[in-house]
Amino acid sequence: MLVRLLYCSRAVDAGPAAIESILAQSRQHNPVSGITGILCYGDGIFLQCIEGGRLQVSDLFGTIQKDARHKDVALLHFEEISERRFGGWSMGQVNLGKLNHATLLKYSEKPELDPYAVSGKVSFALLEDLAATAAICGRN
Structure with a gap:
């Protein structure tokens, strides 16, 4: 059974090395577990969608909740x-540096990434839009 989970969190360390470490770990671990997804990061906030088997996604989310590199972890949406x-990404990353701020304004009151201020459905629609229009790093 495939599921999709969408969550957000705040980075404890927003430095480039810390963010790259999270991405590298995801890209190493996720293919073995059959997990795919996309990560959007900006202004210290992660918005991530992970897809895969129910147990694998649940286990990964549990690990993220305990990960000292994340704080304020919030489940936004879960569905079968x-x-x-x-599916084309072991963990794709949206490059917010190449993003038109009008895309963010389409989904929120301000041109900034703040999944805490909108619904899970809105956050997922934003990710879909970003995947279709923004530059994606680390596609495979």
């Missing part, structure tokens, strides 16, 4: 799915 939306 018939197919993956981000």
Whole structure:
């Protein structure tokens, strides 16, 4: 059974090395576990969608909740799915540096990434839009 989980968190250390460490670990671990997804990071906030088997996704989310590199972890959306939306990525990263701020304004009151201020459905729609329009780093 495939599921999709969407969550957000705040980075404890927002330095480039810390963020790259999280991405590298995801890209190493996720293919073995059959997990795919996309990560959006900006202004100290992570917005991540992970897809895969129910147990694998649940285990990964539990690990993220205990990870000292994250704080304020919030579950935004969880659903059973018939197919993956981000199946082409072991963990793709949206490059917010190449993002038109109008895209963020389309989904929120301010041109900034703040999944805490919008619904899970809105956050997922933003990720889909970003995947379609923004530069994606680390596609495979």
